[in-house]
Amino acid sequence: MNKRHNCDKTCWNCPAAILKGNVDFRACGQSKEEIKKKVEENPNLNMVIECARRPELGHFEPNITFEQCPEWIETKYGYMLKEMRVMILGIDGYLGWPLALKLSKLGFKVAGVDNYWRRDMVMEKGSHTAVPIQRMTQRLQSAKEILGTNIEFRKIDIRTELDKLREFMEEFKPESIVHYAEIPSAPYSMVDCNHALKVQDNNTLGSLGVLFAMKDIVPESSMVKLGTMGEYGAPLTGRPIFEGMFPADAVLQWDGREWSMGGEMTPRNPGSFYHVGKVQDTYNVYEACRYWWLRSYDIMQGVIYGVHTKEMAEDKRLRTRFDFDEWFGTVINRFVAQAVLGIPLTIYGKGEQIRGFIGLEDAMQCMIRLIISPPEPGQYDVVNQVSAVYRIVDLAEAVAEVGKEFGIDVKIQRLENPRVEPDKHPMEVVSKKLEGEFGLDPKIRLKEEVRRMFKVLTNPEVKKRLEEKKHVVLPKTRWNGDKLEMDKLDEYEPGTKKFKLELKQQLDTIHGNDKELKGIKENGN
Amino acid sequence: MTKKTVIMGIDGAPYKLMKDLSDSGIMPNFKKIRERGSFKKLKSSIPEISSISWTSVITGKNPGEHGIFGFVDMIPNTYSLSFPNFMNIKEKPFWKKDDQRYIILNVPQTYPAEELKGVLISGFVALDMKKAVYPNVIIPKLEKFNYQIDVDSNKAHKNIDLFVEELFKVLDARIKTADFFWNEADWGTFMLVFTGSDRLMHFLWDAYKNENHKYHEYFLNYFRKIDEYIGKIDMDKYNLIMLSDHGFEKLNVEVNINTFLENEGFLVLDKEKKNYAMITKETKAFSLDPARIFLNIKGKYPNGNVEDTEKVVDDLKNSFESLEYNGKKVIKKIYKKEEIYHGNYIKNAPDLVLEANEGFDLKSKLNREKIFEKGMFTGKHNPEGFLFVNADENKIPKIPCVEDILKIMEELKNE
Numbered sequence: 001m002n003k004r005h006n007c008d009k010t011c012w013n014c015p016a017a018i019l020k021g022n023v024d025f026r027a028c029g030q031s032k033e034e035i036k037k038k039v040e041e042n043p044n045l046n047m048v049i050e051c052a053r054r055p056e057l058g059h060f061e062p063n064i065t066f067e068q069c070p071e072w073i074e075t076k077y078g079y080m081l082k083e084m085r086v087m088i089l090g091i092d093g094y095l096g097w098p099l100a101l102k103l104s105k106l107g108f109k110v111a112g113v114d115n116y117w118r119r120d121m122v123m124e125k126g127s128h129t130a131v132p133i134q135r136m137t138q139r140l141q142s143a144k145e146i147l148g149t150n151i152e153f154r155k156i157d158i159r160t161e162l163d164k165l166r167e168f169m170e171e172f173k174p175e176s177i178v179h180y181a182e183i184p185s186a187p188y189s190m191v192d193c194n195h196a197l198k199v200q201d202n203n204t205l206g207s208l209g210v211l212f213a214m215k216d217i218v219p220e221s222s223m224v225k226l227g228t229m230g231e232y233g234a235p236l237t238g239r240p241i242f243e244g245m246f247p248a249d250a251v252l253q254w255d256g257r258e259w260s261m262g263g264e265m266t267p268r269n270p271g272s273f274y275h276v277g278k279v280q281d282t283y284n285v286y287e288a289c290r291y292w293w294l295r296s297y298d299i300m301q302g303v304i305y306g307v308h309t310k311e312m313a314e315d316k317r318l319r320t321r322f323d324f325d326e327w328f329g330t331v332i333n334r335f336v337a338q339a340v341l342g343i344p345l346t347i348y349g350k351g352e353q354i355r356g357f358i359g360l361e362d363a364m365q366c367m368i369r370l371i372i373s374p375p376e377p378g379q380y381d382v383v384n385q386v387s388a389v390y391r392i393v394d395l396a397e398a399v400a401e402v403g404k405e406f407g408i409d410v411k412i413q414r415l416e417n418p419r420v421e422p423d424k425h426p427m428e429v430v431s432k433k434l435e436g437e438f439g440l441d442p443k444i445r446l447k448e449e450v451r452r453m454f455k456v457l458t459n460p461e462v463k464k465r466l467e468e469k470k471h472v473v474l475p476k477t478r479w480n481g482d483k484l485e486m487d488k489l490d491e492y493e494p495g496t497k498k499f500k501l502e503l504k505q506q507l508d509t510i511h512g513n514d515k516e517l518k519g520i521k522e523n524g525n
Numbered sequence: 526m527t528k529k530t531v532i533m534g535i536d537g538a539p540y541k542l543m544k545d546l547s548d549s550g551i552m553p554n555f556k557k558i559r560e561r562g563s564f565k566k567l568k569s570s571i572p573e574i575s576s577i578s579w580t581s582v583i584t585g586k587n588p589g590e591h592g593i594f595g596f597v598d599m600i601p602n603t604y605s606l607s608f609p610n611f612m613n614i615k616e617k618p619f620w621k622k623d624d625q626r627y628i629i630l631n632v633p634q635t636y637p638a639e640e641l642k643g644v645l646i647s648g649f650v651a652l653d654m655k656k657a658v659y660p661n662v663i664i665p666k667l668e669k670f671n672y673q674i675d676v677d678s679n680k681a682h683k684n685i686d687l688f689v690e691e692l693f694k695v696l697d698a699r700i701k702t703a704d705f706f707w708n709e710a711d712w713g714t715f716m717l718v719f720t721g722s723d724r725l726m727h728f729l730w731d732a733y734k735n736e737n738h739k740y741h742e743y744f745l746n747y748f749r750k751i752d753e754y755i756g757k758i759d760m761d762k763y764n765l766i767m768l769s770d771h772g773f774e775k776l777n778v779e780v781n782i783n784t785f786l787e788n789e790g791f792l793v794l795d796k797e798k799k800n801y802a803m804i805t806k807e808t809k810a811f812s813l814d815p816a817r818i819f820l821n822i823k824g825k826y827p828n829g830n831v832e833d834t835e836k837v838v839d840d841l842k843n844s845f846e847s848l849e850y851n852g853k854k855v856i857k858k859i860y861k862k863e864e865i866y867h868g869n870y871i872k873n874a875p876d877l878v879l880e881a882n883e884g885f886d887l888k889s890k891l892n893r894e895k896i897f898e899k900g901m902f903t904g905k906h907n908p909e910g911f912l913f914v915n916a917d918e919n920k921i922p923k924i925p926c927v928e929d930i931l932k933i934m935e936e937l938k939n940e
Binding site: 008 | 604608609612679799800801802
């Protein structure tokens with residue numbers, strides 16, 4: 001059998017390891033200065049740790065591998081720390097809830113916090129989730145009844161109630177913190193000044209507070225932080241979008257001279273005030289790792305889609321929310337909702353924007369693999385969490401094609417682009433770490449998931465809820481601040497237009513380039 | 526009324542140095558005391574390491590019985606080093622054997638501090654002050670004295686002035702603390718170990734005899750200060766035992782035993798990995814500090830492959846016997862574990878322990894390129910410590926060793 005991806009990780013990565021200091025046995029003495037510096041600079045020092053879970057080991061060097069340690073047990077996702085304590089910030093959201101179910105079902109101890117803002121903001125914008133969801137107390141009860149899990153929950157606003165969050169951290173002592181508690185919407189941040197302030201305040205300052213709390217309370221825990229591929233923007237030169245940092249062999253040439261760029265942060269080019277906040281988060285997390293020796297994976301997540309996870313499929317009461325309004329709906333989810341509502345699918349401008357995508361269940365798999373394979377103290381790393389790259393026009397075609405299977409005659413409309421962005425550009429995304437270092441095996445096929453979505457959204461109860469809020473589907477939020485419906489540029493039947501692939505569209509995985517280049521046909525079956 | 530017992534340790538002080546410093550007037554109080562009792566060489570543990578030696582002192586047992594074989598051990602079934610502490614000692618220390626009141630200050634290998642009748646402040650290695658002190662209500666008092674468990678030896682690597690300054694600061698605080706408990710607490714046995722002496726001699730042995738050395742006077746002053754402390758003890762009132770856990774001598778060259786094992790083909794490392802996890806299946810033997818050789822036995826270690834242990838032991842002995850530096854033999858003696866250890870825990874002992882000839886400092890760092898190196902240390906441990914007891918010679922074994930101290934203590938008490 002193949003070895004698990006994290007079998008060679010050691011106590012050095014393990015959240016149960018408590019760093020105690022350095023000892024220089026050559027001079028029979030101990031040292032009390034900052035640990036990190038010593039190990040790097042002085043090879044004669046031994047790092048000493050204690051294990052929170054195996055106190056009988058006393059002081060030791062952090063070298064036991066996950067494979068060797070009885071506290072780490074083998075699962076299909078890799079070695080997992082027994083009953084590892086994971087705190088999900090933003091547990092009530094589209095991602096937080098399915099992750100809580102999956103982790104708790106797997107035997108993790110799960111605690112979550114949320115301030116219910118997602119519910120409030122969607123309501124503020126006059127919409128609701130198409131898939132009905134229960135109140136949190138009922139959700140927790142349902143999870144207990146159906147899956148037999150026990151998820152702890154506190155209603156906390158991470159930005160304004162940091163004291164409560166700190167108290168909860170003290171009690172629960174998370175070994176990993178999944179940070180989903182940000183407002184996930186570019187258009188919402190572009191509504192007006194107040195919305196921009198709200199998004200950046202909650203997201204950026206809220207996250208900064210969480211970092212301080214981690215430093216004080218659980219410095220050995222890791223933060224799995226949700227960023228977005230949107231931080232990078234879409235470089236018009238077509239240069240590859242690396243995973244956060246330039247690779248070792250990247251070189252900058254200028255004026256006949258050259259410099260290695262290896263390990264430096266790649267440029268960010270955010271496309272909304274929401275994305276700007278995310279970029280600031282990236283730097284805050286990066287610096288916290290540098291200053292305080294925290295550890296974090298920053299996940300540049302592609303556009304997420306889907307309704308399915310194994311746990312949610314067990315019972316309707318366990319489903320996650322499904323937003324389709326212009327602010328909180330993601331593009332594929334919105335396309336399916338539009339198709340069901342008989343609204344021509346809305347593509348912006350030329351519609352040849354290329355984005356990275358990932359299905360909900362694959363994203364959950366990524367999270368588990370990252371949680372159980374923590375970075376080393378002080379390590380900040382970035383993964384591009386993308387399983388395919390698509391042009392928007394091609395996605396519209398794919399959704400229309402599946403719609404036909406459900407007897408729905410789908411049309412496509414091109415609208416003025418409300419955003420300030422190129423609507424035709426090359427895109428090459430590098431996503432090698434998740435497969436290479438974390439053993440990710442993406443399972444979700446686009447069309448299969450779209451089919452599942454049609455099934456859920458054509459259910460009469462859900463369809464009724466879509467229809468009730470039909471008026472929130474078309475975009476009105478322009479990046480210039482105007483609130484006007486977009487002019488329709490064009491409407492066409494799927495399959496009647498040829499969009500020649502003139503610019504590069506490529507995903508670099510460890511299996512070689514371009515698995516998805518040929519587009520949807522190949523992976524849509 | 527039985528006399529109270531005072532045990533005073535000076536970590537690493539060699540017999541010869543104690544004799545010379547008292548003869549030359551640097552330690553006049555010790556000179557006076559010395560003449561009124563028995564002053565002898567004390568044989569250290571094998572190897573001569575504080576953690577092993579002090580554990581033998583406080584338990585009266587052989588390492589095979591008390592289970593401490595060095596500052597580092599390997600966690601079973603891994604190549605991860607562990608740092609045994611007080612909880613790993615398998616025998617009771619003397620203060621757990623009766624219900625007397627004890628003050629135990631700065632004895633190495635007593636961390637974390639366990640409950641006892643009296644006070645215990647652990648000696649090195651003790652990384653967390655809160656766990657190093659019993660009862661911990663006295664911590665604020667210690668903070669007032671600026672008490673510190675150990676000198677931060679990393680200071681010496683930065684700047685030797687900083688190190689010397691700290692050495693005296695720590696000593697002053699230690700003496701203040703000792704005075705406080707001596708006078709204020711109720712006790713039957715008082716044990717105090719000065720440990721800065723060991724650090725001083727590691728870094729500044731070359732300053733000891735060289736009058737032109739910048740730190741010559743500092744070196745002597747350190748022992749003058751200890752002598753002042755000795756002067757405060759009225760030896761008629763107490764049973765007094767003074768000792769060191771090992772001796773010291775001039776360091777000529779450091780010898781990297783693992784590099785030698787690599788060169789000889791006994792140790793094969795996978796340089797992609799870290800620390801002892803580098804050990805591969807091709808490895809026959811590896812060494813832990815200072816020169817404790819462990820066979821990579823099949824079933825005992827993750828990449829263990831040695832089945833015919835006797836053959837490997839013979840091959841190792843042959844190799845070590847041939848190790849020379851500038852025409853001088855490096856290894857004086859090679860002990861098999863059965864020759865030096867006995868007891869239930871001998872299974873955890875190193876298969877071989879090397880003893881060096883004078884001047885050779887045996888080390889087991891991994892990944893050193895050269896076998897022979899000069900570092901910044903000028904002094905190294907040797908097996909010859911000192912013992913003073915204010916009693917007749919006949920109360921003391923002819924050639925005493927660290928394991929005899931408890932017996933001597935009992936003997937004095939029963940007088």
